[in-house]
Amino acid sequence: GAVVSQHPSWVICKSGTSVKIECRSLDFQATTMFWYRQFPKQSLMLMATSNEGSKATYEQGVEKDKFLINHASLTLSTLTVTSAHPEDSSFYICSARQEEAFFGQGTRLTVV
Amino acid sequence: RKEVEQDPGPFNVPEGATVAFNCTYSNSASQSFFWYRQDCRKEPKLLMSVYSSGNEDGRFTAQLNRASQYISLLIRDSKLSDSATYLCVVSDSGTYKYIFGTGTRLKVLA
Numbered sequence: 631g632a633v634v635s636q637h638p639s640w641v642i643c644k645s646g647t648s649v650k651i652e653c654r655s656l657d658f659q660a661t662t663m664f665w666y667r668q669f670p671k672q673s674l675m676l677m678a679t680s681n682e683g684s685k686a687t688y689e690q691g692v693e694k695d696k697f698l699i700n701h702a703s704l705t706l707s708t709l710t711v712t713s714a715h716p717e718d719s720s721f722y723i724c725s726a727r728q729e730e731a732f733f734g735q736g737t738r739l740t741v742v
Numbered sequence: 743r744k745e746v747e748q749d750p751g752p753f754n755v756p757e758g759a760t761v762a763f764n765c766t767y768s769n770s771a772s773q774s775f776f777w778y779r780q781d782c783r784k785e786p787k788l789l790m791s792v793y794s795s796g797n798e799d800g801r802f803t804a805q806l807n808r809a810s811q812y813i814s815l816l817i818r819d820s821k822l823s824d825s826a827t828y829l830c831v832v833s834d835s836g837t838y839k840y841i842f843g844t845g846t847r848l849k850v851l852a
Contacts, residue, residue, distance in 0.1 A: 636785075662838060671750075673829070673844040674786065723785055730776075731840055733785040 633657060634726050636734025643714055643741055650710045651737045653724030659704035660726035665697075668721040668736075680707040714741040745769060746832050748843035756851050759820050763846045765813040765830030774833040775806055777815045779826045780845065786829055789815075820850045 633656040643649050653663055661682045666674040678699055679687040686699035698710040711718055719741045724734040748765045755761050767775075775792035790797065792804040792813055803816040813830055830843035 664840070666842075673746075674842040676839055676841070679839065721783070725840070727838060730788050730791070733787070736783075736785045738783070 634724065634732045634734045636724050636737055638737055639735055640738040641740070643739070645715055645741055646713055648710055648712045649714055649739060650708055651722055651724070651739075653707045653709070653726070653734050655705045655726045655732075658726075658728055660707075661704060662727065663701060663707040664725040664731075665699065665707075665709050666723045666725065668723065674723060677709075680709075682707075711739065714739070716741045744844075745841045746830055746843040748828075748830050748846050750844050750846060752847040752849055754849045754851055755820055757820060757822060759850075760816065760818045761820055761848065762817075763815045763828055763830075763848075765815075765843055767811050767813070767830075767832045767841075769832065769834065769841075770811060772811075772832045772834050775804075775813050776831040776833075776840075777802075777804055777813075778829040778831055778842075780829055781826050786842075789828070817848075820848075822850050822852060824848060825850045 635654045637652045663680040665677045667677050668674045676689050677692045680699045680701040682701045688694045701707040721736050723736040725731045746767050777789040778786040779789045780786040790799050792806045794806050796805040801818045805814045827845040827847050829845045831840050833840050
């Protein structure tokens with residue numbers, strides 16, 4: 631079946647540095663991918679919709695300059711958390727759809 | 743009001759029990775409905791889609807009531823391996839966005 635691969639699965643970084651997370655659709659092309667964030671014991675919250683070849687669409691309250699999204703090809707979207715701070719520590723998950731949504735394995739980001 | 747609401751639980755049930763989860767959604771234009779399962783520190787995985795006529799997959803039955811904007815999931819003969827968080831997901835056909843409920847935690851006890 632279709633698979634979405636996300637990398638890295640976990641990362642620890644220092645406050646003020648930037649972290650890039652990759653999301654790949656392995657056996658299908660995805661013109662649209664979605665990025666979610668999940669804090670402990672909370673729901674997945676949609677951050678932005680990544681559109682191949684055009685700008686991402688951000689949800690209300692999500693800073694586009696802080697969470698940079700690039701969707702340069704039909705199989706790859708990247709999310710860069712710039713100048714990360716401890717409050718950005720969370721579980722970040724990407725998703726791509728065929729008939730159903732498939733999710734990447736998630737990236738657990740810890741900012742120290 | 744949240745777009746998708748679920749009772750967070752936890753529901754602690756003995757093996758073999760039948761348990762039901764409910765979910766309500768606020769957007770009457772929603773077109774697609776799903777139940778996802780999420781294990782601790784893992785990504786969500788599709789359990790089943792939910793259709794207006796109701797659908798069943800083995801021990802799992804999902805129902806949709808559009809008039810009441812209500813979705814349910816019934817699990818019969820619970821297994822220890824059913825322990826997880828069950829996420830109600832709603833999507834509208836225009837945006838393809840998935841809106842997740844907070845999830846309902848289930849713990850099946852031996």
